[in-house]
Amino acid sequence: MDDRPFALTGLFRAGLPDPAPRFAGLPRYNFVYGHNDPSEVPADALAEAAAAVLRDSGRLLGMYNLGEAPQGHARLRAFVAAKLKRLSGITCSADDVLMTSGSLQAMDLVNNLFVAPGDTVILEEFTYGGAITKVQKLGARVVGAPLDEGGLRIDALRQILEDLKAEGVTPKYIYTIPTVQNPTGSILSLERRHGLIALSRAFGVPIFEDECYADLVWTGRRPPALYALDPARVVHIGSFSKSLAPALRVGYIVADWPVLGRILATKTDAGSGALEQMVVAEYAERHFEAHLGPLRTALRRKLDVLIDALGQEFGTAAELFVPEGGIFLWLKLPDHVDVRRFAGTALDAGLAFNPGPEWACAPETAKSHMRLCFALPTEEIIREGVAALARICFEQTGVPAHGVNRRRG
Structure with a gap:
């Protein structure tokens, strides 16, 4: 009789993705996935x-x-x-x-x-x-x-x-x-x-x-x-x-x-x-039609807050691709910045964003880009989150060296 512990994991087929982590709750500053504004759900x-x-x-x-x-x-x-x-x-x-x-x-x-x-x-x-x-x-x-x-x-x-x-x-x-x-x-x-x-x-x-x-x-x-x-x-x-x-x-x-x-x-x-x-x-x-107008207004207001916060914290270091609708903002940092360097550090600090390479057919072409979903966080959390993002980015890359009214380092 074989007394060794039986493990189903040893019987999995080859080629499976890595196991998913246990869900530990959403990060405080959550700029990922396609969440929408909970307050606008009817x-x-x-x-x-x-x-x-x-x-x-x-x-x-x-x-x-x-x-x-x-x-x-x-x-x-x-x-x-x-x-x-x-x-x-x-x-x-x-x-x-x-x-x-x-x-x-x-x-x-x-x-x-x-x-x-x-x-x-x-x-x-x-x-x-x-x-x-x-x-x-x-x-x-x-x-x-x-x-x-x-x-x-x-x-x-x-x-x-x-x-x-x-x-x-x-x-x-x-x-x-x-x-x-x-x-x-x-x-x-x-x-x-x-x-x-x-x-x-x-x-x-x-x-x-x-x-x-x-x-x-x-x-x-x-x-x-x-x-x-x-x-x-x-x-x-x-x-x-x-x-x-x-x-x-x-x-x-x-x-x-x-x-x-x-x-x-x-x-x-x-x-x-x-x-x-x-x-x-x-x-x-x-x-449905009556629902869309207020939803668009709420999302556009959050986008405006995000754009303002990025301007205050990143100054000219961030090039913004302002969307014509939706729930995402695509931005680019200076070419020498690889956002993958600090994505893990940011997540450990309760801040999640999507690194650009995850959204690129040729990942290296988007190493300086990131995608921010602005629909879920409140306006206050957006401002706090962008400030935390700028701080972490600076600590890891030296960018942004200063915002509109502040110098780092």
Whole structure:
């Protein structure tokens, strides 16, 4: 008899990521992830919506997919189609919408449809870190397309496509966040959108459009979605995470049925959470438009506080890429600064930020950048957190040597 302790850990398959740490609570100065402003979550109205749908339709929870089509709750899919028509210019029906467990599941489903080991995909040079790691884990080659203050550079993208064509490579898709780009916060102009569609047609490469921040444009106005310009060439995903509540995990995919039908065939979860969909539909039909204005105002106010605090503490040492909406600010410190040097020290001191390399196809190109999420902390905590960030940064790198009214060292 073998008396040695039995350990399941010795039987895990190879290639797994490192284990996740135990959750120890959020840091006091939390500028990471896609949290939103808790004070702007319409909790009372959501509670009323939950009570209403449980009272009127709760019995339907006894059936998978509420006894409806497997794409998700019919009322919510109809609302999404109407919202996209009104705000993004997309003409689609509820049957063209598939509800998902947040846009992360939507991303996984689209990748599962298109990407195989050895394939090539084009992403914006700075982009959502999860988009990069997901395709890398699938064994795909990532090519970063340059950005400027107006978003994706169409001239540079054309050159990339021509170079790949010369190699005999047709990318599986071009992934873009055209409206409130993550992390830079830019909005792709209508002219560039038409240029992107033209390149898709010329080189036979589809577009994977991620619009999960589009409802948070400060002005409330945005160009038509890429899907609206050419639905045959675009797969569109979106989410209620940033416009309503991240923890609800309600996202969606919009695509023509030949695409959506194949995606649906690979969705093996027996349907995304139905109660969340019912509650969001009940709430959104009545309150969604009225909710967005105050939310944008609150987020813009926090951004203004963050910009002011960074100016006071970092002076001219920080180059800010002021977003046109959303919940993130992208900034750059002097070239010799590597923010990874002090990210761990900052976290130990209760301050979390996203180092730029996590959001770059070529990590070293963003070693001096960082992304700050300003939605979660209060205005007071934002100011305290930026002061702590400047102090830690100076102690580790000598930058910033001084703010507006103070000299360090």
